[in-house]
Amino acid sequence: MGEGAPAEIQHLADCETCRAERGRLEEAFAAFRVSVHEWTDHERTSVAPPVLEPAIAPRLYVGSALRWSLLSAALAMAIIPVYRNAVEQQRQARAEEDAHLLEQVSDQLSRSMPRSIELLVNLLPEDKSTSEADIR
Numbered sequence: 001m002g003e004g005a006p007a008e009i010q011h012l013a014d015c016e017t018c019r020a021e022r023g024r025l026e027e028a029f030a031a032f033r034v035s036v037h038e039w040t041d042h043e044r045t046s047v048a049p050p051v052l053e054p055a056i057a058p059r060l061y062v063g064s065a066l067r068w069s070l071l072s073a074a075l076a077m078a079i080i081p082v083y084r085n086a087v088e089q090q091r092q093a094r095a096e097e098d099a100h101l102l103e104q105v106s107d108q109l110s111r112s113m114p115r116s117i118e119l120l121v122n123l124l125p126e127d128k129s130t131s132e133a134d135i136r
């Protein structure tokens, strides 16, 4: 009774290979225990992830920057045609206004021009130099 365990212990005392093996296992277990302890300690102390933050922050910044540039590009693509259209409409309106104004001016001139002067102008010879010579 109870001779199984002492037999193993005896064997370890006699067999150097098993002693070395057992030593390596104990070292491995010790290292494992230490690493587990360190890991759990780390997990406990780093509830807020300060290691992940600097790695994620630049990616988020780049992501938001890209998003902003895409958004501004989309806005530009949406606004530029509207702006161009507005400018074109303004230009056309101004051109029409100018044409209308010129029409009004010529209309006003022709209307305000006394009929006598108009007749006189019509009577004047087309060549200005000869007319001046004639008047003189």
Ligand SMILES: [Zn+2]
Pocket (backbone or CB within 6 Å): 011, 015, 016, 017, 018, 019
């Ligand atoms: Zn052995």
